[in-house]
Amino acid sequence: MPDRNSALRGQRIHGQFGNISKEPGVTFREIKDFSYLEITLWDWARDSLRSKLAELLGIGDLPDTGDSQRLKEGRLLHLADGSLAYLGAAAPADILEVAITPEEGCVVPLGHARCLLRLEGPKAVALLRRGIREDLRDTAFAVGQVMTTDIGGIGVLLLRPDTAKFDLLVPRSHAIEVWRWLTRRAAPFGYEVL
Template identity: 40%
Template sequence: MASLTARHPLAERATLGIEMPGATHLELIDGARIFTVMPFRGQGKALLQKLKRSKSLSLRTVGPDDWIVVAADKVPDIDPAQALVVDQSHGRCLFRLGGPRALALLMKGVGVYLDGAFPVGSSANMLFGHISINLARIDEESFELIVMRSYAESLLHDLKLAGREFGLSFAISER
């Protein structure tokens, strides 16, 4: 039986490209596992520490005691008495943007001054143009954007337009 998370919604329509050395590059991450995690009252601090220790998870803040977890391949190991965990993989998509001009490209679409105010490890919900995203800074030149599946094509279009002056390359890769 086919799974809704089997393919990125743009996998069949996107033009495949290659990453050029030193270029700003956008990847559509096919097969990303994305979960919403909301701890129950009094469980937040302990659960946060447990999630931060995990090497196979990437944690993004959405709000107080409300997180998005990107997992390598499986559901996070969370006690059902500690938190509500909802698989969002079928409804959200993951993009990775990297390269020397990634920050400049992002700042063309967000209403937040990211340089210096958005250190490595930060994440926040914000708009890119008119599209709501969760933005995470992975390292100095790399960012991950999570968007609702129905807005993936619009986000790709907007990122490609914003990236024209930077020679943006793009491709689909598997998680």
């Protein structure tokens, strides 16, 4: 995979900012080495592909809609009925691209068109609640769940890989807008850019 230039070049400055007392409330990290595929399964091939993909990826079954399945080097996301996505290392992405034939579905690599931001810390949920109109309580959006939503009117994919950790997959063309939105609203909590 070629080195990916940061979509936030000139904007993402490392350090601590905002209201820092002892520990920052939120930490931000841009993850540059990742693959992202959107996978559509044609209606007639879904059942056979479900078992084929589960076997290929070494999982019992595909995750339910709105959930993700942890893989050795990434996550398989079930976005909607017949719509999956893969987020992670390049090797499984390459396998998925080859495994699904055009007669079974469509695989579109979109990692080059996305920016992946990781937010974590004790105030990560409070920060996201300032712009996401979805219920982010642990009982409503548990670890491993995924949703498409928006921040400031910009569509994003939100994944919760851990209790106080969130991954935001943002279109590169809107990465700076989302970054500014996040950092402005994180200032009262104190934040650190890694």
